[in-house]
Amino acid sequence: MPSDPSTAALELRGLTKHFGDKVAVHDLSLTVPTGSFYGLVGPNGAGKTTTLSMATGLLRPDAGHSLIHGVDLWQHPLEAKRLVGNLSDGVKLFDRLTGEQLVTYNGLLFGMARDTVAERVADLLRLLDLESAAGTLVVDYSAGMTKKIALACALIHAPRLLVLDEPFESVDPVSAANIRDMLTDYVRGGGTVIVSSHVMDLVQRMCDHVAVVSAGRVLAAGTVDEVRGESSLEDRFVELVGGRHHAEGPEWLRHS
Numbered sequence: 001m002p003s004d005p006s007t008a009a010l011e012l013r014g015l016t017k018h019f020g021d022k023v024a025v026h027d028l029s030l031t032v033p034t035g036s037f038y039g040l041v042g043p044n045g046a047g048k049t050t051t052l053s054m055a056t057g058l059l060r061p062d063a064g065h066s067l068i069h070g071v072d073l074w075q076h077p078l079e080a081k082r083l084v085g086n087l088s089d090g091v092k093l094f095d096r097l098t099g100e101q102l103v104t105y106n107g108l109l110f111g112m113a114r115d116t117v118a119e120r121v122a123d124l125l126r127l128l129d130l131e132s133a134a135g136t137l138v139v140d141y142s143a144g145m146t147k148k149i150a151l152a153c154a155l156i157h158a159p160r161l162l163v164l165d166e167p168f169e170s171v172d173p174v175s176a177a178n179i180r181d182m183l184t185d186y187v188r189g190g191g192t193v194i195v196s197s198h199v200m201d202l203v204q205r206m207c208d209h210v211a212v213v214s215a216g217r218v219l220a221a222g223t224v225d226e227v228r229g230e231s232s233l234e235d236r237f238v239e240l241v242g243g244r245h246h247a248e249g250p251e252w253l254r255h256s
């Protein structure tokens, strides 16, 4: 495993994906430095989920490479996948297991010792406020609880890179703050996080780097301060992406 700290945690080179005639991601390249807390933002349908799925091995690109700490994911998938924890948007979990069983199963799949898995599962359930739901089937979890148990599955093998697609969606504010603290601590401890989000304010406060994507291309990337300049990240996003229009609703929706 390459251990040079100057190696990027994630390097995407020329990633491209078509769905029929639709180009979802076009020749996208991005470098996520080791130790960064990296935000990926873009309008609906920009290609964020498609990009992160190709980056982590869930979706095969038509062209391009994803290197995780220097390991080419599509050439050495097992080696690369040990280095990455992935919370993906919309991928089915084995939801007929209880939360505790699901996280345990994920740990065992990575070949970890049973007692280590048990210790980590207990820690994660506590940190994510899921202790009381440990014995409940995941199919009966709320959307936010499902998000949190999926995050526990992504963390169980202590990956060096975490790729999180919309991790705060549906999560209550207290749990979100706890997760943010946990992620900040993870970065402080040498980990790297890449997170997609629509909440610009959150990205501006939480992340040190950001990339703005639209129509499958990177419009801007760098440190948050470089990308936003003198503006807020939200204003800069709107400026880059466009699409604002007169916000009054239609006449027929008015009741006075």
Ligand SMILES: Nc1ncnc2c1ncn2[C@@H]1O[C@H](COP(=O)(O)OP(=O)(O)OP(=O)(O)O)[C@@H](O)[C@H]1O
Pocket: 019, 022, 023, 024, 042, 043, 044, 045, 046, 047, 048, 049, 050, 051
């Ligand atoms: N499996 C699929 N089949 C066909 N088209 C797809 C598929 N997955 C994604 N797309 C299309 O690719 C484009 C990018 O979608 P993607 O889900 O990556 O966007 P996104 O930036 O994650 O959007 P959002 O912010 O709304 O979640 C969209 O036009 C979408 O309709």
